[in-house]
Amino acid sequence: MNSEKRFAIIGAGLGGAAVAVLLKQAGFDVTVYERAPRFSRLGAGIHMGPNVMKIFRKMGIEEKVSLMSSHPDYWFSRDGLTGEYMSRIPLGEFALKEYGAAYVTVHRGDLHDVMLSPLDETDVIFNKHLESIEDTGNEVLMTFADGTEAKADFVIGADGINSMVRENLLGKEEPTYSGWVAHRALITGEQLAKFDHDFEDCIKWWTEDRHMMVYYTTGRRDEYYYVTGVPDPDWNSSASFVDSSREEMREAFDGYHGTVQALIDATESVTKWPLKNRNPLPLWRRNRMVLLGDACHPMKPHMAQGAAMAIEDAAMLVRCIEEVGLSNFETAFELYEANRKDRATRVQTTSNANTWLRTQEDPAWCFGYDLYNEPLKNISK
Numbered sequence: 001m002n003s004e005k006r007f008a009i010i011g012a013g014l015g016g017a018a019v020a021v022l023l024k025q026a027g028f029d030v031t032v033y034e035r036a037p038r039f040s041r042l043g044a045g046i047h048m049g050p051n052v053m054k055i056f057r058k059m060g061i062e063e064k065v066s067l068m069s070s071h072p073d074y075w076f077s078r079d080g081l082t083g084e085y086m087s088r089i090p091l092g093e094f095a096l097k098e099y100g101a102a103y104v105t106v107h108r109g110d111l112h113d114v115m116l117s118p119l120d121e122t123d124v125i126f127n128k129h130l131e132s133i134e135d136t137g138n139e140v141l142m143t144f145a146d147g148t149e150a151k152a153d154f155v156i157g158a159d160g161i162n163s164m165v166r167e168n169l170l171g172k173e174e175p176t177y178s179g180w181v182a183h184r185a186l187i188t189g190e191q192l193a194k195f196d197h198d199f200e201d202c203i204k205w206w207t208e209d210r211h212m213m214v215y216y217t218t219g220r221r222d223e224y225y226y227v228t229g230v231p232d233p234d235w236n237s238s239a240s241f242v243d244s245s246r247e248e249m250r251e252a253f254d255g256y257h258g259t260v261q262a263l264i265d266a267t268e269s270v271t272k273w274p275l276k277n278r279n280p281l282p283l284w285r286r287n288r289m290v291l292l293g294d295a296c297h298p299m300k301p302h303m304a305q306g307a308a309m310a311i312e313d314a315a316m317l318v319r320c321i322e323e324v325g326l327s328n329f330e331t332a333f334e335l336y337e338a339n340r341k342d343r344a345t346r347v348q349t350t351s352n353a354n355t356w357l358r359t360q361e362d363p364a365w366c367f368g369y370d371l372y373n374e375p376l377k378n379i380s381k
């Protein structure tokens with residue numbers, strides 16, 4: 001009986017939500033511990049490619065996500081100064097036909113809500129900040145900041161770039177600052193309507209050392225979002241983000257195309273986030289603990305696939321557990337790592353290099369990936 005084994009998941013982000021839903025669907029006993037008191041609709045968008053939409057199909061949420069999202073026909077890359085097109089990557093109908101699912105852009109908070117919706121309220125415990133964790137051999141003991149403790153048979157560290165579970169496995173090490181920041185702003189359709197520009201569904205404006213990625217976050221196209229990558233060697237704040245301003249944006253994108261200037265003029269509030277990173281980890285698991293998502297392969301977000309990799313990890317982990325069974329859990333976790341490491345590292349490297357879709361290229365290796373039909377790699381015993 002699957003339900004005899006208890007899984008604790010640390011972190012209810014996009015990766016934690018996916019693994020909780022998929023494990024529960026497979027019949028396992030799951031509790032998610034999340035340090036935040038609740039989730040709110042913070043100002044950010046996210047891309048979800050066909051590689052992830054196929055996992056949402058399995059989770060039973062593909063249609064919901066599809067209905068609330070924007071469905072761009074193309075990813076355009078354009079020269080930030082001249083406006084010249086550098087690539088036109090077909091999505092829309094082409095993605096449905098060639099990659100087997102839609103390519104969508106959506107509000108991150110709306111997506112997160114839908115991803116958590118298959119869970120019961122009691123499956124996720126908020127205000128539970130994991131402070132220490134001990135694998136006793138037969139089970140795992142967790143201690144939280146509020147002084148409470150919990151036990152589980154297995155712990156999945158889906159606790160992001162500053163993962164406490166990663167720290168337990170590999171020791172304390174701060175992530176490295178990449179030297180780049182990202183500005184993020186949401187613009188209402190009302191604001192946009194004041195400007196006579198063609199605001200394309202999904203476009204990345206580039207110059208040599210910076211860019212601005214822009215897309216709609218709703219199916220109604222009443223909310224537009226931009227996220228940038230801009231060098232900032234002097235960042236020295238420990239905050240996860242700070243306020244930025246229109247003036248700072250004008251300076252950073254001085255000389256950029258009129259459509260970008262219009263977006264900056266339409267900006268009511270904008271925040272600035274340091275982009276952090278880690279080198280690929282030497283191990284993703286030990287005995288009863290296993291990592292996924294940003295806890296084991298954080299990356300600069302320039303390929304828009306960071307959360308996608310967390311969700312793919314979740315799906316592969318559950319697939320391997322079902323394949324092998326928990327009486328051989330170490331083999332199941334090893335099989336998971338063997339079937340994720342190369343792809344996650346390839347995406348991490350490409351994303352960090354910020355070259356993805358800058359020029360015309362075939363994205364099939366990423367978007368066409370079908371996790372459930374991918375033959376599993378063997379592991380040597």
Ligand code: FAD
Pocket residue numbers: 010011012013014015016033034035036045046047048128129130131158159160161162163164182184227273292293294295301303304305306307308309310
């Ligand atoms: P997280 O989303 O970081 O979730 C971790 C969770 O664990 C959080 O809820 C946190 O509160 C909780 N937690 C942390 N520590 C503890 C603890 N000790 N105890 C209990 N709970 C804890 N990805 C895409 O796929 N597409 C995009 O378009 C995209 N755009 C991005 C834009 C920017 C500017 C950035 C910075 C990232 C972007 N990403 C994108 C990447 C994506 O956001 C991350 O890769 C993704 O959120 C990782 O998911 P995760 O579940 O592993 O970690």
